[in-house]
Amino acid sequence: MNCSRREFLESGLKTILLAGLPLSAFEILKPEALASIMKGKGRRWAFLVDVTKCVGCGMCVKACKLENEVPYDTKVSRTWIERYVALYDGRVLIDSPMAGRDGFPRNDPQGQKVAKEDIAKAYFVPKLCNLCQKSPCVQVCPVGASHYTPEGIVLIDRSWCIGCGYCVMACPYGTR
Amino acid sequence: MQVHGEAWTLKELFVYPNEQIYWSVQIVLYPYLTGLVAGAFVLSSLYHVFGREELKPVAKFSLIFSFVLLMVAPMTLLFHLQHPERGFYIFFTPHFTSAIAAFGIVFFVYTMIVASEIWFSYRKFIVESALESALALGKAENLAGRLKGLIYRIMTIGSYDISEKALETDEKMTKILAGIGIPVACFLHGYAGFIFGSVKANALWMTPLMPIIFIMSAIVSGIALCIFTYILIMEIRLVRARKTAPPYIQKIERETDLNAIRTMAKYLVFFMIIAVTLELLDMVFHSYTAKKPWEIISTVIFDRFAFNIFGLQYGLGMLVPFILLLIPRLSIGRAFLASTLVLIGVFMMRWNVVIGGQSFSLTHAGYMNYVLPVIPHDIETFKEGLFGMILLLGSPFLLLWVYSKIFPLFPKE
Numbered sequence: 001m002n003c004s005r006r007e008f009l010e011s012g013l014k015t016i017l018l019a020g021l022p023l024s025a026f027e028i029l030k031p032e033a034l035a036s037i038m039k040g041k042g043r044r045w046a047f048l049v050d051v052t053k054c055v056g057c058g059m060c061v062k063a064c065k066l067e068n069e070v071p072y073d074t075k076v077s078r079t080w081i082e083r084y085v086a087l088y089d090g091r092v093l094i095d096s097p098m099a100g101r102d103g104f105p106r107n108d109p110q111g112q113k114v115a116k117e118d119i120a121k122a123y124f125v126p127k128l129c130n131l132c133q134k135s136p137c138v139q140v141c142p143v144g145a146s147h148y149t150p151e152g153i154v155l156i157d158r159s160w161c162i163g164c165g166y167c168v169m170a171c172p173y174g175t176r
Numbered sequence: 177m178q179v180h181g182e183a184w185t186l187k188e189l190f191v192y193p194n195e196q197i198y199w200s201v202q203i204v205l206y207p208y209l210t211g212l213v214a215g216a217f218v219l220s221s222l223y224h225v226f227g228r229e230e231l232k233p234v235a236k237f238s239l240i241f242s243f244v245l246l247m248v249a250p251m252t253l254l255f256h257l258q259h260p261e262r263g264f265y266i267f268f269t270p271h272f273t274s275a276i277a278a279f280g281i282v283f284f285v286y287t288m289i290v291a292s293e294i295w296f297s298y299r300k301f302i303v304e305s306a307l308e309s310a311l312a313l314g315k316a317e318n319l320a321g322r323l324k325g326l327i328y329r330i331m332t333i334g335s336y337d338i339s340e341k342a343l344e345t346d347e348k349m350t351k352i353l354a355g356i357g358i359p360v361a362c363f364l365h366g367y368a369g370f371i372f373g374s375v376k377a378n379a380l381w382m383t384p385l386m387p388i389i390f391i392m393s394a395i396v397s398g399i400a401l402c403i404f405t406y407i408l409i410m411e412i413r414l415v416r417a418r419k420t421a422p423p424y425i426q427k428i429e430r431e432t433d434l435n436a437i438r439t440m441a442k443y444l445v446f447f448m449i450i451a452v453t454l455e456l457l458d459m460v461f462h463s464y465t466a467k468k469p470w471e472i473i474s475t476v477i478f479d480r481f482a483f484n485i486f487g488l489q490y491g492l493g494m495l496v497p498f499i500l501l502l503i504p505r506l507s508i509g510r511a512f513l514a515s516t517l518v519l520i521g522v523f524m525m526r527w528n529v530v531i532g533g534q535s536f537s538l539t540h541a542g543y544m545n546y547v548l549p550v551i552p553h554d555i556e557t558f559k560e561g562l563f564g565m566i567l568l569l570g571s572p573f574l575l576l577w578v579y580s581k582i583f584p585l586f587p588k589e
Contacts, residue, residue, distance in 0.1 A: 071179065073177050074177050074179050074182075075193050076193055077193055078194075080194075094190045095190070096192075127192075136377065139274065140275065140375075141271055142266050142270065142271055142274040142276035142279070143265040143266055143269050143270070143277070144269055144271035160265065161258075161259065161262075162257050162259045162260075162263055162266070163180075163257050163258020163259045164253075164257055164276060165180075165256075166274065166275075169198065169375050169377065169378060170375055170376070171377060172376065172377040172538065173538070174192035174194050174195050174537075174539075175194060
């Protein structure tokens, strides 16, 4: 075959361009990208919690359980409240009975009664699903039951979940 | 009401409400069984690809055993899944960012390779048996015999050519398939390691070495299982032969090929050295870099799981068999003992990785203990308890017996 340098370079360039074309088509045809082109970006929700204001009432735990149909009488919950009681002797008592669902009506951190004058400080920390933007639970779900909604919320399609537990392992916050 | 995992998880100190030992004994068995699959296949490939003639007596047997184990390995996953009836979603709607989603592809590719390798290497036997049964069809024969003939005739897939040239092609195909099979087998198991090694949230699992560690211990366990089962089958045959032998025959020798066992033992030692080196390297790396979670991981390794890791996994499961195998003039009994210990050791390795990795809380301030359910009180404690474990550990041997009715494990040339 005869091929001058010019011809070689020309056809090489053409090949690269032709090969690049279908690749860029794939880029456009990605479902999310296509949706954003057709519908515009749409609304994305954010979720703010001022943890310093938490009084440990447990209403958020109840609401989360009822709204997301997490079995009410189990110890597990996607939202829970931790009670921290730091004592003057250096110990820190942490607990979350029934995930803090019923609030903390008694003075019984970790089942022991603590005298008021021993407490250096005490506070509640609400913990929730962080609805991560790049969430590990969605990444590892083998069937796509964990998914993002277009608004940026992370949800589980319960009818599609096979119960492998990989999301439980992958969640760094222990909310699964 | 109990959620999954509560029945066997004992929590200590401060643990988040959602944390349980979610992956229990079936997930210990899953990498164990896929490891045995890969190991047995590599052993048979040592003969088929690399031409180690000493391994010829066990080459076909280990190939069949690999296939049998492959049939049982996904059962562990079905036993573990909370919705086993939806398990096939993995094949139909795979979500490819997940390591588990590749399971369907890897599993089926590997099954096809092993099945066709078995077909090519047994083709002469299948055709001969099919022809034999076709000739005997007219005669009165029992149902089992007819059924067997039918199976053989179906298995020929219409190819009755056993000329010299065709057999040569068979041999070539076996070699090619065994060659392709090695990387695929390693992938099948390496990816089981990847499932664990890629979990960012778990400091004990998170290491790029995990797939290689898994592959090496897989080969170790696979070779050990083949030694174990080979010796066991030969002993059973000996006992049976002695029972049925006519009284005038004075002595019946066992057919065990000591040379093959010694060769297998050599490979076993070789791969054991690599496996232990990698595992210890991983541990040293964790402790030397001592990232934040090391504080709690070290209490798991050196305190709570110390007996499991250093006593059972490394001591009884690696060091003792290592010495037993290295003492010169390896006998059958010693090989049997050593391979049994290696099997226990590798099982403990899987246990320590899977259960050990879940035994500390994300809070770094609490622990979870796994209590294996012994007496089942519902379906869950059966599936993920002692009985489920025994069922799935025993079924490969049962299946091997069924397969041996169709494929002779140790054909005489």
